[in-house]
Amino acid sequence: MLGGMIEVTSLTKQFGDKKAVDNLSFTVKPGIVTGFLGPNGAGKSTTMRMILGLDTPTSGSALIEGKPYRELKQPLRSVGALLDAKWVHPNRSARAHLQWMAASNGLPKSRVDEVLRLVGLSDVAKQKAGGFSLGMSQRLGLAGALLGDPKVLLFDEPVNGLDPEGIVWIRKFMHKLASEGRTVLVSSHLLSEMALTAEHLVVIGRGRLISDSSVDQFVDQASEASVRVRSPQLDALRSALTSSGLTVREPSRVDEVQPALVVVNSTTEAIGDIAGRNGIVLHELSSHHGSLEEAFMKLTGDDVQYHGEGANDVMGGALR
């Protein structure tokens, strides 16, 4: 384990009369990818900027290995960040850009070719960064973040605008970095992406903490757990379940093969026992959970700041 915890405590940032981050506390642990999820304007970038010492908190603290960023002796050896992929001198080659970064941060020049190889840019190292595609710029940004071989890595919306191949590549890369024992915090408004990328989720809305849990717990906590049952004796089953105090509803999807019932907030064991005691034959007994998207919408609900035209497309994964 490389160590390298991020500790955010009662962090608040006020811009005029707007609280962009509101009394936020969470920790980010090494060895896993932690997703930082929230709708547009929730305060993710502002939080990351405060962790990186680019914005000063109004109150509270954001520490890396127990210190504020500005007190780190060699920051690039502790933290690497990918905030804005297009932040390079357009006329500099990829290698020259990284050499300049290494020189100005007291890092060995030999590391430049190493990181170019790590991100797969060795063959284009001499090309001008200004002509790079977004995917290549992301890789170059990542190479810069890795220059100091840091224990902690922060990525702000790294897959924005990337093609599917680029998305898969970044996702795998983040997994690799975490498996090496690094602390990886990645922000996104894309739920479906986070479900595939992160193991742990810190969810915020309007600057406030909404949830801090594993992806699985997040879904369990927010989405309705239900049990689906099919039986040739459906009426008898319905009355046995309701007289045991369970809530039964008709399934939203009509089943052509055999009618079914949905029982909320119960377990397959409890329902199987009731059926058994009443001599009722079951043809299906299965538990179901809502999707990550449903869970997110339920939890953030009123916290979604801007309901754009695409609000109904949220189930497709994007929140803006």
Ligand SMILES: Nc1ncnc2c1ncn2[C@@H]1O[C@H](COP(=O)(O)OP(=O)(O)OP(=O)(O)O)[C@@H](O)[C@H]1O
């Ligand atoms: N420098 C600033 N001055 C004033 N308001 C700001 C500033 N930076 C951010 N805000 C406001 O703070 C809130 C949080 O913004 P932030 O960019 O941190 O959110 P976000 O979750 O990263 O969203 P996005 O995904 O859109 O970047 C927004 O309402 C934004 O308009």
